[in-house]
Structure formats: structure tokens, C-alpha cells
Amino acid sequence: MSVKQDFAPLTRVTAAPKARPRLRTRLTTAFVVFNLLTLLAFIAVVSLLVLRPYLRQEIRSRHQDAVALAVLSIDTDAVAQLVEAEPGPSATLDSVIAQLRVARDRISGARFAYLMRQGTDGRIYFVADAEEVPEDAAAPGSVYEDASSLLQQSIGTLTQAVVEQEFYEDQWGVWLSGYAPIRAADGTLIAVLGVDLEATDVRRRELAFLQVGAIALLVAAPLTLLVGLALGRRLTAHLGTLVSAVERVRAGDLNYEAPLPEEEESAQLATAFNEMTQRLRETVSGLEERVTARTRDLERQATYLRATGEVSRVASSILDLDELLAQVAALISEQFGFYHAGIFLLDETREWAILRAASSDGGQRMVARGHRLGVGAQGIVGYVTQTGRPRIALDVGDDMVWFNNPDLPETHSEMALPLIVGERVIGALDVQSQETGAFKNEDINTLRVLADQLAIAIANALVFSQRQQAIEELQRAYSTDTRRSWFGFMAQLGLRGYRYTPRTLEALGQVEEFDHAVTGLTHPQVSADNTLFLPLTFSGLELGVLQIRRPTTRPWVEEEIMFASRTAQELAQALESARLYQDSQRQAAREQLTGEITARMRETLDVETMLRTVLREVSDVLGLAEAEVRFRAEPTITTPTGEEVAA
Numbered sequence: 001m002s003v004k005q006d007f008a009p010l011t012r013v014t015a016a017p018k019a020r021p022r023l024r025t026r027l028t029t030a031f032v033v034f035n036l037l038t039l040l041a042f043i044a045v046v047s048l049l050v051l052r053p054y055l056r057q058e059i060r061s062r063h064q065d066a067v068a069l070a071v072l073s074i075d076t077d078a079v080a081q082l083v084e085a086e087p088g089p090s091a092t093l094d095s096v097i098a099q100l101r102v103a104r105d106r107i108s109g110a111r112f113a114y115l116m117r118q119g120t121d122g123r124i125y126f127v128a129d130a131e132e133v134p135e136d137a138a139a140p141g142s143v144y145e146d147a148s149s150l151l152q153q154s155i156g157t158l159t160q161a162v163v164e165q166e167f168y169e170d171q172w173g174v175w176l177s178g179y180a181p182i183r184a185a186d187g188t189l190i191a192v193l194g195v196d197l198e199a200t201d202v203r204r205r206e207l208a209f210l211q212v213g214a215i216a217l218l219v220a221a222p223l224t225l226l227v228g229l230a231l232g233r234r235l236t237a238h239l240g241t242l243v244s245a246v247e248r249v250r251a252g253d254l255n256y257e258a259p260l261p262e263e264e265e266s267a268q269l270a271t272a273f274n275e276m277t278q279r280l281r282e283t284v285s286g287l288e289e290r291v292t293a294r295t296r297d298l299e300r301q302a303t304y305l306r307a308t309g310e311v312s313r314v315a316s317s318i319l320d321l322d323e324l325l326a327q328v329a330a331l332i333s334e335q336f337g338f339y340h341a342g343i344f345l346l347d348e349t350r351e352w353a354i355l356r357a358a359s360s361d362g363g364q365r366m367v368a369r370g371h372r373l374g375v376g377a378q379g380i381v382g383y384v385t386q387t388g389r390p391r392i393a394l395d396v397g398d399d400m401v402w403f404n405n406p407d408l409p410e411t412h413s414e415m416a417l418p419l420i421v422g423e424r425v426i427g428a429l430d431v432q433s434q435e436t437g438a439f440k441n442e443d444i445n446t447l448r449v450l451a452d453q454l455a456i457a458i459a460n461a462l463v464f465s466q467r468q469q470a471i472e473e474l475q476r477a478y479s480t481d482t483r484r485s486w487f488g489f490m491a492q493l494g495l496r497g498y499r500y501t502p503r504t505l506e507a508l509g510q511v512e513e514f515d516h517a518v519t520g521l522t523h524p525q526v527s528a529d530n531t532l533f534l535p536l537t538f539s540g541l542e543l544g545v546l547q548i549r550r551p552t553t554r555p556w557v558e559e560e561i562m563f564a565s566r567t568a569q570e571l572a573q574a575l576e577s578a579r580l581y582q583d584s585q586r587q588a589a590r591e592q593l594t595g596e597i598t599a600r601m602r603e604t605l606d607v608e609t610m611l612r613t614v615l616r617e618v619s620d621v622l623g624l625a626e627a628e629v630r631f632r633a634e635p636t637i638t639t640p641t642g643e644e645v646a647a
Helices: 023-073 076-084 091-106 149-154 200-235 239-250 264-316 321-336 361-368 379-387 441-493 558-601 607-622 642-646
Strands: 110-118 124-129 168-170 173-183 189-198 340-346 352-358 372-374 391-393 413-421 424-433 497-500 505-508 531-538 541-549
Touching: 023 091, 023 173, 023 189, 076 091, 076 110, 076 124, 076 173, 076 189, 091 110, 091 124, 091 189, 149 173, 264 321, 264 441, 321 340, 321 352, 321 424, 321 441, 340 361, 340 379, 352 361, 352 379, 352 424, 372 379, 379 391, 379 413, 379 424, 391 441, 413 441, 424 441, 441 541, 441 558, 531 558, 541 558, 558 607
Parallel strands: none
Antiparallel strands: 110 124, 110 189, 168 173, 173 189, 340 352, 340 424, 352 372, 391 413, 413 424, 497 505, 531 541
């Protein structure tokens, strides 16, 4: 790739950077601080994790052995007498205290020695205390309030000497307590010996180690500083040349290459810098192409979004399914520039995807002959309607799923998206282009919004169509019932209408017929003899015609025709109301007669009298010439065989 030899220097003005220490100084400081911190961490780790646990474990082991040996120097019988006797001064108590003091003095660092027992109430009581100061000594029989959890849990079952796990500290120092059982000859536990060891020497030994570490840290600091200075000088020896190269590149000279020093590390750094400038030249050269491509992609996405909005707007405004599919297919092809756009819907068996609308000439021929594809069996549409996932064929010749169609010979790339309502696939949107690789994966996300909007519009159209069909069926049923009831009502009246003149009002009998010229009126009409014909309609049913005639010297005007039309409408509604009222009256009369006949039947329990009453009443009401009641004979009952019973 060719690169311009001269680059214009950057003209952007930047603020002067704040003064910082030299790299050599920063490297030296970082090296010294790192090493000192490492040494300090080592001392702390050794002190806390190694030395301290070791010293404390050693003291615990020695103290446990010392307490176990101290028990041997105490008179068991004297202790047994103290435990059984009442608390108070006695020669036995003085003897035991003297033995405790001897045992305590034999243990290096021991400060307190005392005997304890567990009372029947579970509490711990002092038996004897070796403390010389009377004010500090625990009185025999007093409760040991500060007993540790270890002592409380084990005083009744102690079999050997034990030592507390942790040191405890108070105002007199750091202490470690140990306990050993005192048993009789038969093994009975009499009392427990407690010895508190002063462990302040542990702190002294830990402090001594820390002092040694501090001295080592002070000695290592100047040595680390000298090593850091030498290392910083060596590392920054060739950075000056590299800094100059960076300044030239920052000024715009991307063709400059830093010289390679002899040292391997510095040479690697210079090589990396030169490779960076090479990539920077390539980036600058290809930046315009990438910006152009990105701009083109953004424009494509913006066009798709605008087209999607237009298609969605049209789809949401049409409720007729066939019109919706035809307009959306044509609009998608027009807005997106596709060679072909087709909309498939699944049939009731969900085995076939039927092409319902298409934008291309070949697609419309396919619609005319009822083109369909097997779900999951044929083409990209079959795959999409089965899986519910979009599919793109960038080159239909290489895609094995694509189904070759002679009606669309110019197709080179195809994309199908499922039409989904809820979680149910109802069809697919199929778009095809004459270009190879016309679709990208990003187009799926954009067109999926369109497919979702189209699926919702199709579902709404289907629901609307079903509701319209139900309404029409209901209206037809109501009209049929109304027509039957109306003409039955007119037949019962035995007339066809009324004629009014200024002198007479006469009924029209059966011999009168409608004028065929005015039958089937839907709006007012005026004849040549100045007669106004007005339809009497109710719920789409033609009840009759209102004829109004006046001299030809006074022609009808629009206001008079409108007034007469409203009058005809009110008359039709009044006639229907009258019919409904008379029907309800007849129904009430029939129910009343039925009730009376039922009441008379219930007046007797004699079957013959009951039947005579029913036949007479029904004949009187209906005007019958003859009425009979017949009963069925007893049916022949056959006994099933054994095999039939078993079956």
C-alpha cells in the first residue's frame, strides 16, 4: 500500500504537560520501594506465620508437661479431705497451700497455682490458692467466675493435663493457663490443679526478632538504592533516541524509523516502535475507506429503518387480509429495492406454507396457481416455518437449502424471516435480490422488526375478519328470524296494508299486490304522477312501502322527502315494536293456558280422569277435531347368554 512521503505536522494546540521526575529517577525509586516492601513483607510473614506460632506452641507444650508433673507433688489424701470438709482455715489447708507453692516455684515463669472442684450445681469453686498476698488470694469455697470455656467443659471429665489454646492478656501481663486432674487411688476425680504461666517472654522474643528485621531493613536500604541507580541508568541509556523518534512521529513524520541499538532489549523496543509507525501509516491510509464503508452501512440501516416504519404504518391501517398482504408485499419491494417480496401463510394443517401475496410478476403467477411449499421440506421458507429462525442464502447456488424456482430466475441471494405471533409461527416473509451477498446478518435484526409488525397486522386482520364473519352470520340469522316472524304476523292479520284518502281509510286485503316497480326500494323515489315511494325497512328487512301522492302542481322538495323518510323509518320501528308486543302477548297467553291445563291435571290422581281432562282442554284451546293418547306396549326382554354376560 502506498503512503504519502510527507505528512503535514499536527496543528492542534495542547496544554503543556506537568513536570514529572525523570524516568531514571522513577525507576530507581520504584526498585528501592519494591525491594524494601518485599523485605518488610518477608519479616512480617516470618514473624506472624512462622516465629510466633512456633514460640507459642513450644511454651504450651512445656507448660502442659510441667503441670502434669506438678500434680505428682501434691498429697491426694489431703486434697480429698479439703474437698469433703467445710471451707475454712485448717492445718490440712495450710499443708496443701504449701505444696501448691512448691509446685508453682518449680515451674519456670509460673505465677499462680490453685485447686478447683465442680459443685453439684455445675459451678466451679476454689479449694485452695497458693497466692501469698491475702487480698489477692481466692478464698476456699468461693466461685471461680472467670473460668474459661475449656475449663467449664472439661472439669468433670478431665483425664490428663491440658493447656488453653490461646494466650490471654490483662492488666498484669500475658498469661497461659494449664490444668491437670487430681484423682484418688481408685481413679475418682477429686479436684483440678490450675497453673497460670506468665508468657511475657514470648512478646520479648518476638520483639527481638522484629528489631533484628528492622536492622536488616536499614542495612538493605542503601544497597538497594545503589543497585536501583545502576539499573535505572542501564535501562534508560537508549530511551533518549527513542524519545526523539516519538517526537518526530507526533509531529507528523510517520516515515521516520528509530535506529536499532546493539542491546537486544532496546533493539526489540525500537523494532516494536517501527512496527507501530508502520501500522499507523496503514491505519491512516485505510481510515477513509473504513469511514466510507461505515457511513454506507449506517445509511443502509437508516434506509431500512425508514422503510420499516413506512411498511408498519401501512400495515397497521389495513384490516382486510388480502389487501394488507398485497400492499405490504409491494411496499417492501419498493422501499427496500428487492427483486421479489413474498408473504407465505401456513394452512390449517400447518403442513404447507401457501404464497398469499407477491410483488414480482413471477411471484404473482405463483399466487394465481396456488403456489405452496412443504413446512420443513422445501426451500428456505420451509426451513424458516419449521424452525422459527431466520435464514440467509448469500448465494443461492451454494446453499443446499435453497429451492430453485423457475418463476424467479434472477434470484442470487435470499432471506426469509418467520412471522410469529406469541410463540406460534403463522408464516414467513421471503425477500430475494438479484445481487450475490446482498444481505448481511445485521439486516436480520432490522427486518425482524418489520416481520414482527407484519405478523401482528396479519393476526389483527384475521381476528377482524372472523369477527366480521360472525357479525354477518348473526345479522343473517336475525334477519331470517325477523322475516319469518313478520310475514307470519301479517298472514295472521289477513291484510296487506291501508289506504288513506281525505274521504276514506280502508284496509287492503289479500287481493291487493305490491307494485313490482317499487319492490326492493332502498331509497325514496318519485314517480311520474308525483307519487313518493318510501321503503319501510327494519334491520335490512323490507316490511313494505309507504306511498304518498299529491297533485303534480306541487313537486316534492328535498326537505319534504327527508321528513317523509324519517317518518317512514319511525313507522317501520313502530310496526316492529307492535309485532314484538303482540308476540309477547300471545306467548304470555299460551303460558297461562299451559299453566291452567297443568293445574287441572294436578287436581286428580286418577289416570283416566287426568287423560280426559288433558284431551278436552287441548281440543278446546286448539280447536281440534280429534285427539288421542297412545301408550307403548312392554318391550320384549331377552335374557343374555353366559358368553354375552362374560363379554
